[in-house]
Amino acid sequence: MLNRRTFTTAAALGAAAIAVPFVYAQGKLEKTKVSIAVGGKAAFYYLPLTISEQLGYFKAEGLDVEISDFAGGSRALQAVVGGSADVCSGAFEHTINLQAKNQYFQCFVLQGRAPQIAVGVSTKNMPTYKSIADLKGKKIGVSAPGSSTNMVANLVLSRGGVKASEVSYIGVGVAAGALTALRAGQIDAISNTDPVMTMLEQKGDVKIISDTRTLRGTQEVFGGPMPAACLYASSEFIQKNPNTCQALANAIVHGLKWLQTAGPGDIIKTVPETYMLGDRALYLASFDKVREAIAVDGLVPAEGPKTALAAIGSFDNTVKPDKIDVDKLYTNEFAKRAKDRFKA
Secondary structure, eight states: OOOHHHHHHHHHHTOOGGGSOHHHHHOOOSOSEEEEEEEOTTSGGGHHHHHHHHTTHHHHTTOEEEEEEESSHHHHHHHHHHTSOSEEEEETHHHHHHHTTTOOEEEEEESBSSOOEEEEEETTTOTTOOSGGGGTTOEEEESSTTSHHHHHHHHHHHHTTOOGGGSEEEEOOSSHHHHHHHHTTSOSEEEEETTHHHHHHHTTOEEEEEEOSSHHHHHHHHSSOOOOEEEEEEHHHHHHOHHHHHHHHHHHHHHHHHHHHOOHHHHHHHSOGGGGTTOHHHHHHHHHHHGGGBOSSSOOOTTHHHHHHHHHHTTOTTOOGGGOOGGGSBOOHHHHHHHHHHTO
């Protein structure tokens, strides 16, 4: 990484231009200290954020990023809406829910091109499970009520003729607490991300009934590409801080590019040990399962927002699809520039 002194020298010599952080060429950062709220940072859902942090890609862009981890995406969303965080690393569909309340937030770089969420029923509590209807009156664990895990569970239930009001949702997080809640019999089913779901699946603790950890599974559940984890912020923040948002997008796309060729050893060396929940082998097995769900270049696919809107509108009567301006949900301008820079 070039500091300001060596950058001046390099510029004077007309050398090493490609190594100069993109943001300096575009203009001064409006904010160097940026707070990011995330709900369940240890999940693979947010792996690009962790990689970009651990490998120093935010610092390379001149950013001092503070990441606050919450129990679920809905809590992280509250932090950003409330003003205690600048940016949310959260689910794309939150931009839809917010616009339905006349709050305009925009995704500006994508981390996941599939939700990576699986729904499973407890083999201990529901050994005779046969259909979605069996979940009526049951307790379903989600990362946090109102989060994307809750959204996927609602969608699966609605397609099986069960209303969200006919079950009880319990927040269990996305780490050890989720494993404990299911294995202790505190919940009857679970909607969660990896590595939790693969760990439960491989130990025979759950029977998977819906799976969006692969592109094919996502297509089956949602009927199209479903944008997932992303960085989003208020439209006002993005308009006021374009260089800062560009730097954030650069860091994430840099992380996405690294992930395209990273091997198991690279992941083990980079990800904090606590994220592996005490089982490296299963953690890596989980990574293999969700790898294709990680975004490649940070761009939101053209049909993705429409897929997300149709899915949410199918079970949430507070969201009126014809009232949502899809074009205001996201921008690909920052990711396009980052993609060109890193050839992602």
